[in-house]
Amino acid sequence: MSQNKTVNRRVVLKARPRGAPIAADFQTEQGNVPTPADGQVLLRTLYLSLDPYMRGRMSDGPSYAAPVAIGDVMVGGTVSRVEASRHSDFKVGDRVLGFAGWQDYALSDGKGLSALSLDEPHPSRALGVLGMPGFTAYMGLLDIGQPVAGETVVVAAASGPVGSVVGQIAKIKGCTVVGIAGGAEKCRYVMDELGFDFCVDHHAADLPARLAAACPKGIDVYFENVGGAVFDAVLPLLNTKARIPVCGLIAAYNAIALPPGPDRLGLLAGTLLRKRIKMQGFIVFDDYAPRWREFASAMGTWVKENRVKVREDIVFGLENAPEAFIGLLEGKNFGKLVIQLARD
Numbered sequence: 001m002s003q004n005k006t007v008n009r010r011v012v013l014k015a016r017p018r019g020a021p022i023a024a025d026f027q028t029e030q031g032n033v034p035t036p037a038d039g040q041v042l043l044r045t046l047y048l049s050l051d052p053y054m055r056g057r058m059s060d061g062p063s064y065a066a067p068v069a070i071g072d073v074m075v076g077g078t079v080s081r082v083e084a085s086r087h088s089d090f091k092v093g094d095r096v097l098g099f100a101g102w103q104d105y106a107l108s109d110g111k112g113l114s115a116l117s118l119d120e121p122h123p124s125r126a127l128g129v130l131g132m133p134g135f136t137a138y139m140g141l142l143d144i145g146q147p148v149a150g151e152t153v154v155v156a157a158a159s160g161p162v163g164s165v166v167g168q169i170a171k172i173k174g175c176t177v178v179g180i181a182g183g184a185e186k187c188r189y190v191m192d193e194l195g196f197d198f199c200v201d202h203h204a205a206d207l208p209a210r211l212a213a214a215c216p217k218g219i220d221v222y223f224e225n226v227g228g229a230v231f232d233a234v235l236p237l238l239n240t241k242a243r244i245p246v247c248g249l250i251a252a253y254n255a256i257a258l259p260p261g262p263d264r265l266g267l268l269a270g271t272l273l274r275k276r277i278k279m280q281g282f283i284v285f286d287d288y289a290p291r292w293r294e295f296a297s298a299m300g301t302w303v304k305e306n307r308v309k310v311r312e313d314i315v316f317g318l319e320n321a322p323e324a325f326i327g328l329l330e331g332k333n334f335g336k337l338v339i340q341l342a343r344d
């Protein structure tokens with residue numbers, strides 16, 4: 001792990017991927033550690049969050065956010081230590097949440113930085129359960145999904161930072177919760193550790209039949225994280241008045257064309273109409289920023305009380321970020337994927 005105080009390593013976007021990203025789409029560059037001007041702070045990245053949305057930033061197709069330009073540092077949420085400060089709000093040694101991207105050091109004018117307590121023993125959780133992914137799970141499930149005790153809630157990518165929190169909140173709300181995850185080990189974790197009622201392995205054969213068996217009363221809330229074959233299995237099981245928060249479609253993030261087979265739009269629209277289903281997309285900070293405090297308070301309490309359990313997949317070293325990110329899109333992570341760049 002780099003502890004170099006003079007060299008700044010930066011992972012930049014070298015090429016836009018066609019299909020799944022490959023190592024050659026990234027390039028690591030070295031430069032001098034920058035010096036803060038008046039009103040700026042120098043940040044040392046401690047933890048970098050790797051998240052599926054970064055695949056979208058590597059492309060220049062239509063999106064809710066601008067792409068990373070070729071040659072620019074890859075974007076990303078970070079927990080950093082203030083190394084030098086010429087800003088009245090921050091002093092050396094402070095720990096901050098920000099958006100410094102895939103690099104060892106960054107300058108900031110303080111905008112978008114928020115202070116983190118130095119007493120927090122797990123600062124990386126500010127990038128996961130207590131940060132953007134946790135907020136996403138909380139708002140998508142409670143505001144759009146509106147689960148009612150006794151209903152059946154289904155979520156895929158169930159061992160990940162969004163899905164694991166969706167399922168655990170749904171359990172707190174008294175629902176029956178069925179997860180979908182890749183592989184027996186993840187499924188075991190989702191049931192035995194997180195307390196989901198059941199978990200279906202989407203790598204095993206005959207997903208539609210096994211999901212149907214796991215949801216004998218149908219599905220009232222389907223929290224959409226993946227799309228693809230999982231959504232095909234969910235669609236016939238949806239109950240009248242079901243709700244579908246559309247959070248992500250990771251199965252298609254590397255797609256370069258529509259999937260083969262018959263056009264399923266008619267089937268989808270017909271199902272929504274007949275069953276009066278609500279299906280609504282959301283982008284968490286664009287839609288819900290004013291409710292951050294409410295989330296932070298509720299989730300902070302649940303985590304403290306161990307009612308929401310946390311699993312992190314921490315990879316050491318910035319140099320391993322590209323491979324870890326490529327793996328995230330293939331389901332190789334097990335829990336919230338975070339790169340640790342330096343000792344805290």
Ligand SMILES: NC(=O)c1ccc[n+]([C@@H]2O[C@H](COP(=O)([O-])OP(=O)(O)OC[C@H]3O[C@@H](n4cnc5c(N)ncnc54)[C@H](OP(=O)(O)O)[C@@H]3O)[C@@H](O)[C@H]2O)c1
Binds near residue numbers: 132
């Ligand atoms: N709308 C928003 O504001 C917002 C904010 C944050 C995240 N999101 C979205 O929420 C979703 C979950 O994010 P996360 O950070 O919690 O990710 P994550 O669970 O850490 O990682 C993604 C997981 O997706 C699963 N996956 C990948 N390809 C799949 C496929 N073809 N079929 C089924 N599952 C597949 C894998 O888990 P398995 O091995 O278990 O299959 C993989 O580990 C993503 O779609 C993300 O883009 C949206």
